[in-house]
Amino acid sequence: MQWQRIATSRDLAAGGVLGVEIGDLEIVLWRSSSGELRACDARCPHQWAHLGAVGAVDGEELVCLSHFWRFDSSGAGSKLAMNGRRDEKSPITTHPVRERDGGIEILIAGED
Ligand code: FES
Numbered sequence: 310m311q312w313q314r315i316a317t318s319r320d321l322a323a324g325g326v327l328g329v330e331i332g333d334l335e336i337v338l339w340r341s342s343s344g345e346l347r348a349c350d351a352r353c354p355h356q357w358a359h360l361g362a363v364g365a366v367d368g369e370e371l372v373c374l375s376h377f378w379r380f381d382s383s384g385a386g387s388k389l390a391m392n393g394r395r396d397e398k399s400p401i402t403t404h405p406v407r408e409r410d411g412g413i414e415i416l417i418a419g420e421d
Contacts, residue, residue, distance in 0.1 A: 312407070312414040321346070321413065326371070328361020331417060336404065337361045338413060341369045347382055348406035348415050354378075354386065354399040 315329045316338060327338045328351055335351035337360040349371070351360050358375040365372050370379045378388050378398045386398035405416040 310416055310418065312409075312416050314409075314412040314414050316413040318408050318411050318413060324366045326361060326364045326366060328359065331415070334417060335359065335361075336415065337364055337371070338406065338415075339364065339366055339371050341366060341382070343369065345369070345382065346406050346408060346413065347371070348404040349380065349384055350402045350404075354401055 313331065315331065316327060321327050321338055321340045323340050323344045324342055325340050329336050329338060336348055337351040339347050353360055353373040353375065355376055355378050358373055360371060360373055363374045365374055370381050372379045378386055380386050380401045384400045384403040386400045387395045388398050389395055407414050
């Protein structure tokens with residue numbers, strides 16, 4: 310495994326979402342409202358919507374706008390009910406990500 314540079318830090322402001330491809334892998338980068346950088350699989354585990362197209366940041370979570378499942382920084386999935394109840398949903402796979410020298414780098418398991 311080694312870190313791969315996949316974007317520049319300028320590509321992703323706080324609250325931003327960016328879809329990237331690494332070979333056959335579809336990844337989405339997102340930056341929370343507080344500026345934390347995150348990376349996860351791009352396909353929503355519910356009905357496979359591409360989060361690079363229908364993902365939106367809400368505070369410290371990434372929300373799939375297709376049916377409003379949301380994912381936190383650990384990948385845990387949930388959905389907020391109208392009454393404020395939070396129901397657990399399937400998680401999404403996350404990937405280690407970091408910033409170095411103005412670039413965004415990702416570590417993909419199984420990649421050399
Ligand atoms: S496809 Fe993402 S919540 Fe349904």
